[in-house]
Amino acid sequence: MPDRRPRRTDPGRRDRIVDACLDVVVAHGVAGTSHRRVAEAADVPLGSMTYHFAGMDELLREAFGRFARTVSDEFERRLGAAADADDARAAVVGLVSDVAGTRRDLVLTHELYTLAAREPAFRDLTTAWMARSRRALERHFDPATARMLDALIEGLAVHRTLDRPEGQGPYDAALLADAVARITRA
Incomplete structure (x- = not known):
């Protein structure tokens, strides 16, 4: 049986994404806000964006x-x-x-x-x-x-x-x- 890596837990991730979204909007406007920019600002993997939010409208x-x-x-x-x-x-x-x-x-x-x-x-x-x-x-x-x-x-x-x-x-x-x-x- 292969070793299982412990699952990384990050209970504040969703909140961090929301806060980062606001920071990105301030820096780039809504038009310049993207999943990639928000993920980078929140220091989360890009995949976290679609895990926590169905799309950019939901996040905004x-x-x-x-x-x-x-x-x-x-x-x-x-x-x-x-x-x-x-x-x-x-x-x-x-x-x-x-x-x-x-x-x-x-x-x-x-x-x-x-x-x-x-x-x-x-x-x-x-x-x-x-x-x-x-x-x-x-x-x-x-x-x-x-x-x-x-x-x-x-x-x-x-x-x-x-x-x-x-x-x-x-x-x-x-x-x-x-x-x-x-x-x-x-």
Whole structure:
């Protein structure tokens, strides 16, 4: 009987692939994301890609789903900690400045929006993401105001991505605080 090599176990492999997929999307865009690039970035054999995911769409849905949940969790955490409307306004300013302000998050958000504009499965993901954001905002503001704040946040993400090279440079938090205050005035 031939010697059997012990089977290599790698319980974190699937998660590593998903995380690597997001890194590859940031570096190369969705159009430049391939099984080969993701496998290399995750340091896994190419065959692992088809073992864990039926195709690139499934991997991208999983990766963007994880990204959207992470951002939404932080959004809910910060707004949930706000004791009143003033704290909620400050939380919105902080979210735009801190969470939605990293180059990585801005690039991933735009790549997801582009997919959502064309693909219903990704549109469902962004619709759920926006609904979660609005529910968190509605803890402190009426539904119409929450919708306007959500649009401000999303619009600022677009501007921040396109206004500044590489997503770097100063950002006027006072102007943002003024915009949030104007929208949330009774």
